[in-house]
Structure formats: structure tokens, C-alpha cells
Amino acid sequence: MIQVRVANLAMDPNTDSPVVLLEGINAKGVLPIWIGPPEAKAIMMSLAGQTFERPLTHDLLRLIIEGLEAQVRKIIIAQLRGNTFYAKIHLSRGDEVVVVDARPSDSIALALRAQAPIFVDRELFEKNSRQIDTSPPPEPPDDEDDDDVSDDALRKLLDEVDPPDDRKL
Amino acid sequence: MIQVRVANLAMDPNTDSPVVLLEGINAKGVLPIWIGPPEAKAIMMSLAGQTFERPLTHDLLRLIIEGLEAQVRKIIIAQLRGNTFYAKIHLSRGDEVVVVDARPSDSIALALRAQAPIFVDRELFEKNSRQIDTSPPPEPPDDEDDDDVSDDALRKLLDEVDPPDDRKL
Secondary structure, X not given: OEEEEEEEEEEEOOOOEEEEEEEEOOOOOEEEEXXXXXXXXXXXXXXXXXXXXXXXXXXXXXXXXXXXXXXXXXXXXXXXXXXXXEEEEEXXXXXXXXXXXXXXXXXXXXXXXXXXOEEEOXXXXXXXXXXXXXXXXXXXXXXXXXXXXXXXXXXXXXXXXXOOEOOOO | OEEEEEEEEEEEOOOOEEEEEEEEOOOOOEEEEEOOHHXXXXXXXXHOOOOOOOOOHHHHHHHHHHHOOOEEEEEEEEEEEOOEEEEEEEEEEOOEEEEEEEOHHHHHHHHHHHOOOEEEOHHHHHHHOEXXXXXXXXXXXXXXXXXXXXXXXXXXXXXXXXXXXXXXX
């Protein structure tokens, strides 16, 4: 397993779809996963530390897990079948472990709220990750570039891969 | 408490926002609640009986609740403060009852998946419900009208009320 962190969210200019970029913590490479707009928003809000009076859907998920005295232990992006990623959410309550299948996007949105670690299957990460600089550019090159990740680097990354797709239902 | 069922989903032509229409089961009247597009989609999919290989967010919510050996007993649309509705999800596990605050839209999407009854506070229902025919028209009046609820009836209903708003964050 490779532990990752959410390096960034970006828009794929080719498909006009959000992409979440998972960066290896002790491994080189970034795994891009194409996700739906509502889940991208849920991840973005968590990264931005935004909270609201009424819980949004993934906040509700966390509240219900906590209300039932369970904890999110970790999430694992476990499999890629065709172009679709599959993830597993590991919950614990006392000594009991409960594993639930989920989309990577929901799993990541939940992990961020529960401060749970995110892992990717090692082989899956090595086959599908790319080298990309996700750090913000030292100077914004121009006014149009308001993404944290360089547009050129992102376009290059996204051109290289067949979109493994979390948007499929 | 008034028990309701989801009579329909519609688009408010004035605000271009989805509205869920909750119809009293043993009480006359329909309570409209303005909701966000992702939650409207989640409700619509449940009404249409659509299922998918990977769980969508509200399916995941149900799977996690079941995985933790709990059940959704009921949901209650309990309060309207300003223009914002507040709901409560009642879960049970064994003899224990756990109540979690939620948005009406998430609560309804979950109730439909868990086949749990939906209630509205009686005073809230009586103050905010309207008389509207939610049954499909006997003949589609023309090709443009593909909603189950009559556009005219809906427009009249929506013109009558200040939108109590579930979209606010």
C-alpha cells in the first residue's frame, strides 16, 4: 500500500471534468482520478476548511458514523476495473472492523472530514501514477492562471493517460 | 407529526432550482422544499428505482448504516428557521436511538433508500403546505410538458410561496 494525500483538485481541460490528484507521501508520483462535480465540491470544501450550519452530505456521513460510535480507520483505493476505480472504507467500532465498498470520490471526501489516512494499492499506484509537479508556481504566470497546479503540467499529465473514470455510475 | 410521501420532483421555473414536493398521506396539502441539484438527482434515482454497480453517496450512507448494524427508523422535517428547513434522522441500533441533524434533501434521499417513513412537524406542515394536484395529467397536453406535475399548477404553487430554501449552506 502507498499512503497518499490530496495534492490538489483541478479541471481537466479536455473533458471539462474535475480531477483529484493523489500524491504519494513516501513514494514519487501522482495518481489522477476523474470525479463528478458534487464530490469535487465536497473535497474542495474540506481542503478549504469550510464548514456550514447544516451538514452537507459527506459531513452527514461522518456525523452518522460518529453517532453510531464508529470511526473511519482508513480508506483504500483498491482496484481499477476497466476505467473505473473502486475503493473501500474501513470503519471500526470497538474491536469490530467493517469494510464498505465505495467510490474513491466519496471515500476521499469522507477521509478528509474524518482525518483518516488514504492508501492506494501499490501496483495500481505504480501503473497509473504520473510524475507531475503539484506545487504552486513560485509566481502566478498571468491573471488567467488561478489554479494551484500549473495548467501546462496538468494538460501534459492528462494527455498522457486514458482517463480512469470515477464518474461512471 | 404528519406522515408524507415524495409526490414528485419538479423544477421551479422562477429560480431554475429543483423542488421536492412532499404530500400528506393522511392530511391534505403538499409541502415544497427547494433543494440542490445533486440531492435532487439522488432522490430522482431512488424514485426511478435506478441502481448502479458502485454505490452513489446516499447509497453509501445506507450501506454504512447497515454495516454498523443500525437502521433508519424515520426522518423528521422538524423546523423552518428563516428560509431554511432542518431535518432529523432517527437511527436505531438494538435498543439505542441515535438522532442526527441533516438537511431535508439528504434525509429524504436516505429515507427512500432505507424505506423509512418521512414525517413533517404538524405546525410546520400546516403553515407551509399548499393545495396542489400532483397527479399526472390524464393526457400529456403537449410535447414540451414532460413533467409529471402540471407546469401551471407548479408555477402557481411556487408563485404563492417565498422559497423556503434547502439550498443554503
